[in-house]
Amino acid sequence: MCGIAGIHAYLKVAPPVDRAELGRMNDRMAARGPDGSRLWLDAGGRVGFAHRRLAIIDLSEGGTQPKHSADGALTITFNGEIYNYRELRAELQGRGYRFETGSDSEVLLQLYAEYGPAMVGRLRGMFAFGLWDARSRQLLLARDPLGIKPLYWADDGWTLRFASQAKALLAGGAVSADPDPAGIVGFHLLGSVPEPFTVWRAIHALPAGTTLIVDATGPGAPRRYYDVAGALAARSAAPPGDPASARQRLAAAVHESVRYHLVADVPVAVFLSAGLDSGALLGTMAQLGAREVTAVTLAFEEFRGGPLDEAPLAAEVAARYGARHVVRTVDRAEFDRDLPAILDAMDLPTIDGINTWFVAKAAREAGVKVALSGLGADECFGGYPSFTDVPRSVRWLRPFDWLPGVGALARRGAAAAIAAGLKVHPKMAGVLEYGGSWAGAYLLRRSVYMPWELEDLLDPALLDEGMRRLAPLGRIDAVLRGGDALCGFDRVAALETSLYMRNQLLRDADWAGMAHSIEIRVPYVDPFFLAALPPGNVLAAVNAKEAVADIPQPALPPASRGRRKTGFVTPVGRWLSEAAGSSGQTADFSTASRAWALRVWQAGWSGAAAS
Amino acid sequence: MTTRILALVGDCYGARGGIARYNRDLFEALAGAGADILLLPRLGNADGAALPAGVRQQPAVFGRLRYSIGAIWAAWRHRPVDVVFCGHVFMAPLAVLIARLLGARCWLQAHGTDVWGDRRSVVRTAIEAADQVTTVSRATRKALLDWVNLAPERVRVLPNTVGDQFIAGASSRALGDRLALGPGPILLTVGRLAASERYKGHEQVFAALPALRAKHPDLVHAVAGEGDDRGRLEGRAADLAPPGAVRFLGYVPDEDLPDLYRLADLFVMPSSEEGFGIVYLEAAACGLRVVGGAGGGGGDAIPDQRVGVTVDPSDRPALIESIERLLAEGRADPAAVEPYRRQHFAAAAQLLLARLLARPRRMRGAE
Numbered sequence: 001m002c003g004i005a006g007i008h009a010y011l012k013v014a015p016p017v018d019r020a021e022l023g024r025m026n027d028r029m030a031a032r033g034p035d036g037s038r039l040w041l042d043a044g045g046r047v048g049f050a051h052r053r054l055a056i057i058d059l060s061e062g063g064t065q066p067k068h069s070a071d072g073a074l075t076i077t078f079n080g081e082i083y084n085y086r087e088l089r090a091e092l093q094g095r096g097y098r099f100e101t102g103s104d105s106e107v108l109l110q111l112y113a114e115y116g117p118a119m120v121g122r123l124r125g126m127f128a129f130g131l132w133d134a135r136s137r138q139l140l141l142a143r144d145p146l147g148i149k150p151l152y153w154a155d156d157g158w159t160l161r162f163a164s165q166a167k168a169l170l171a172g173g174a175v176s177a178d179p180d181p182a183g184i185v186g187f188h189l190l191g192s193v194p195e196p197f198t199v200w201r202a203i204h205a206l207p208a209g210t211t212l213i214v215d216a217t218g219p220g221a222p223r224r225y226y227d228v229a230g231a232l233a234a235r236s237a238a239p240p241g242d243p244a245s246a247r248q249r250l251a252a253a254v255h256e257s258v259r260y261h262l263v264a265d266v267p268v269a270v271f272l273s274a275g276l277d278s279g280a281l282l283g284t285m286a287q288l289g290a291r292e293v294t295a296v297t298l299a300f301e302e303f304r305g306g307p308l309d310e311a312p313l314a315a316e317v318a319a320r321y322g323a324r325h326v327v328r329t330v331d332r333a334e335f336d337r338d339l340p341a342i343l344d345a346m347d348l349p350t351i352d353g354i355n356t357w358f359v360a361k362a363a364r365e366a367g368v369k370v371a372l373s374g375l376g377a378d379e380c381f382g383g384y385p386s387f388t389d390v391p392r393s394v395r396w397l398r399p400f401d402w403l404p405g406v407g408a409l410a411r412r413g414a415a416a417a418i419a420a421g422l423k424v425h426p427k428m429a430g431v432l433e434y435g436g437s438w439a440g441a442y443l444l445r446r447s448v449y450m451p452w453e454l455e456d457l458l459d460p461a462l463l464d465e466g467m468r469r470l471a472p473l474g475r476i477d478a479v480l481r482g483g484d485a486l487c488g489f490d491r492v493a494a495l496e497t498s499l500y501m502r503n504q505l506l507r508d509a510d511w512a513g514m515a516h517s518i519e520i521r522v523p524y525v526d527p528f529f530l531a532a533l534p535p536g537n538v539l540a541a542v543n544a545k546e547a548v549a550d551i552p553q554p555a556l557p558p559a560s561r562g563r564r565k566t567g568f569v570t571p572v573g574r575w576l577s578e579a580a581g582s583s584g585q586t587a588d589f590s591t592a593s594r595a596w597a598l599r600v601w602q603a604g605w606s607g608a609a610a611s
Numbered sequence: 612m613t614t615r616i617l618a619l620v621g622d623c624y625g626a627r628g629g630i631a632r633y634n635r636d637l638f639e640a641l642a643g644a645g646a647d648i649l650l651l652p653r654l655g656n657a658d659g660a661a662l663p664a665g666v667r668q669q670p671a672v673f674g675r676l677r678y679s680i681g682a683i684w685a686a687w688r689h690r691p692v693d694v695v696f697c698g699h700v701f702m703a704p705l706a707v708l709i710a711r712l713l714g715a716r717c718w719l720q721a722h723g724t725d726v727w728g729d730r731r732s733v734v735r736t737a738i739e740a741a742d743q744v745t746t747v748s749r750a751t752r753k754a755l756l757d758w759v760n761l762a763p764e765r766v767r768v769l770p771n772t773v774g775d776q777f778i779a780g781a782s783s784r785a786l787g788d789r790l791a792l793g794p795g796p797i798l799l800t801v802g803r804l805a806a807s808e809r810y811k812g813h814e815q816v817f818a819a820l821p822a823l824r825a826k827h828p829d830l831v832h833a834v835a836g837e838g839d840d841r842g843r844l845e846g847r848a849a850d851l852a853p854p855g856a857v858r859f860l861g862y863v864p865d866e867d868l869p870d871l872y873r874l875a876d877l878f879v880m881p882s883s884e885e886g887f888g889i890v891y892l893e894a895a896a897c898g899l900r901v902v903g904g905a906g907g908g909g910g911d912a913i914p915d916q917r918v919g920v921t922v923d924p925s926d927r928p929a930l931i932e933s934i935e936r937l938l939a940e941g942r943a944d945p946a947a948v949e950p951y952r953r954q955h956f957a958a959a960a961q962l963l964l965a966r967l968l969a970r971p972r973r974m975r976g977a978e
Contacts, residue, residue: 012950157752157768217962219764469760
């Protein structure tokens, strides 16, 4: 885990790295790493790295960073965890490499020495790092395949800067805070800012699954080394097995992934809801021999004793697997108290992350440093309504996609009717215009506001400029480029994994967890795990989202299975809409999120943003 | 194998001005790495100019249509072409067209005022189709990226280089005697006096002179350069400055410039739109401290406090304060200019060419 930052003055005329600027960047990320803080500058002052440490593996001085290779030629500042680092170390030792510490960062250095930038393909874990190679005078930036750990960069044409947080780049003082219309439009459209954009023109997210090499001419093009649709297509190419073997594969994949995600030199806890996905994690942990696991459950004062209260069922699951159960109750007053801190910790505007904020806060209070989360299960097991809605929409409405103009005409009529008082969701006006294509149907499903609605919310010039560069439908389509032959289930899985999970869920898990110095580990978000699962049509056929209950032995209690998925039926939806100034009649998150998006924007970002 | 470059430029050999000089520096650097370069200028006569080995310049063609047809014809005859270089964003659509016709990579150079002035959508689309864009300053790069949809890594900065003749030393007595500027201190501005370039800040300096003369009664502002705005500026000087405080020197030949810099005590040009400001660097290389203008790309030619400062041209008290402070600080440290010397420029230009050649060739209709 931790926070990283760096500055590389790659052009000869650029002034040397300013240690004070690097220090300011690092200080902005204090919560990410309370266990240590270090800066390193090379002798010529052309490159400098910063690191804030949250000690999880090799708690000794051997794990401190920035870390250098024995010959001093390689230096790394690294954020994340490499779960297969022991295997990689053994392999490298077999090739004659010698190791001085038990840290995973040293393994990264040696792996780079052996494989160069291609080493990223060998890593199982979550990571973002900057690696300086003094021999080739190249800086390598890399981010994990699915985008668990964030990495932002800014290049002014002389000097490149990077950091775990966009706000850390601004805090350094040398990066322009001019707004980026594409990111601003993206946020209002989707509720989170789609990579590679941020809301600042000068700051870019390094896309998940890519590397970036900076040489004496500056950064090259980000190079993609992992693509979700391509990986799912490769998975589909394998021969399908029978349903029984599919369930076995599913169970084996979860077991293996959880086993890897337990690698740590501190105890690993779990975020436990009443759902199947987190319960299966706890059960698997117990089955793998983890004892006295701390399980943290979030409960809401408003729901106490009612059908929406997750605590009783979670308690039953915790008891079944011998966990130390911590139930943390949150009420409206605490939400109001925390709201300023929440907005400050939010690195980029987002409509979500509140639940994660509180569960991470609870974990911190319970003395937890690392916790597993069920995040990502819905994306691989088909847990969202989009897995049925989107393919159905495309099947039925495709003809309208072929008739130019008809959809737009229908939308104008419907929007007028909705404005006049027709009681349907305003987005529904766009069903014929957007519903017939994969990208359009997905946008309709996931958008907060639709493009035509933004005309009332944003400055027309900003909207035009933003839409031109964002090109939302083309961007969504690009996700599926590597997977022409995918079944409907896998198409939606690729879209949800590459867009919603990456830009919304994982980014929120990062800032909300890091704000409380909690490392959130996500066993369902792992390319090795994804590859080990049966293909999407088989997962759908065996009803994977329910079959998860049978993965641990003993299986989850029967009450867990009967429970309707609650999703965001938490008071958070109501708080958000009240906090945003609406009447508060509804607890529907989709409607609440529209007002909340505007509130977040006004409170934290409008006027080109507080850092 | 020799890299073959076709270059569409406004002017290059046989022309004056900063952009022509930048182009010559660049092509000399690329030819030095073995490139074969054919230049198609719109202005300038290269007869009698010494061109480096590997560089040829065709006669200038100014008319737009004739130039375009001639360029396409010359490009066709010059095949195979690896790189089409475009020295002015105005010609970007033609350069991109030729690059696509020949399956070559397109390298576009932006200087500053060209980007800020030309906002046609056909130009924007053409810039977005370029394989590599270079700018002279970080400010031009930023202005470009605010306007066009280009991946940030595709826009690189290649700053101007300062000639080897600009070095610190004693000033020539002959020049001092000829100009008879008095005991000083001498503030110097070097730049074209063009009505189209009124952003250079001459008048702001004139307006500061009464206050400066109060402390330095012999202070003189020497204005080097010629142009269609000279008459008007002389009038402004008479209105704003004490009598005799401004001296218009007219056009100063390149060979006299180093001595002129050495003769002065401070270089002052609070320009608001300088694309790069090569004169700042030349002055600093000769040991002069520099007061430049904030805005435009001027900050890139004033690398740090060892050389000088930039001020808001409209902030007169700040301008006066900066001039007085820098006058008191004495000579600049020419070591600060070292990274702008020719060998570093040539190395950077050659790396950019290699970087561009590493990209695949672009074919018609292919993204």
